[in-house]
Amino acid sequence: MGTVSVTYRIMPTGVEVDMRGLAESVRHALPADVQLRGMQVKDIAYGLRALLLAVQMPDAGGIQERVEKSLSAVPHVENVEVLEASLV
Numbered sequence: 001m002g003t004v005s006v007t008y009r010i011m012p013t014g015v016e017v018d019m020r021g022l023a024e025s026v027r028h029a030l031p032a033d034v035q036l037r038g039m040q041v042k043d044i045a046y047g048l049r050a051l052l053l054a055v056q057m058p059d060a061g062g063i064q065e066r067v068e069k070s071l072s073a074v075p076h077v078e079n080v081e082v083l084e085a086s087l088v
Contacts (some may be wrong), residue, residue: 002059005037006067007052007084010077015047017076023051025074033058034067056088 012022019041030036038054053071057063064085071080 003056003088004059004064005054005056005084005086005088006064006082007054008068008071009081009083010051010053010071010074011044011079011081012049012051013076013078015049019049019051022074022076026051026053026071026077029070029074030055031057031063031066031070033063052083059087 010022010026012019023039023041027036027039034055034057036053037056040052041049042052044050055067057067064082068080068082071077
């Protein structure tokens, strides 16, 4: 079994969301078999910012969907989008 590297864009519910708090909540929401490789806040437009999240996980069936579901369940997360996924 290999390893997959995935970059997610996590959009908050609005401009008033504390991005540091959101980042910490996202960090704790990741399943145990997912390794955090990087996180940054990126300005989008009109005060709206997104959280970019780079992770690595085993190439196992259903794990990417499980991660997306965990991230989507974090309070103040509007949506989760995969920007890039590749085998390592």
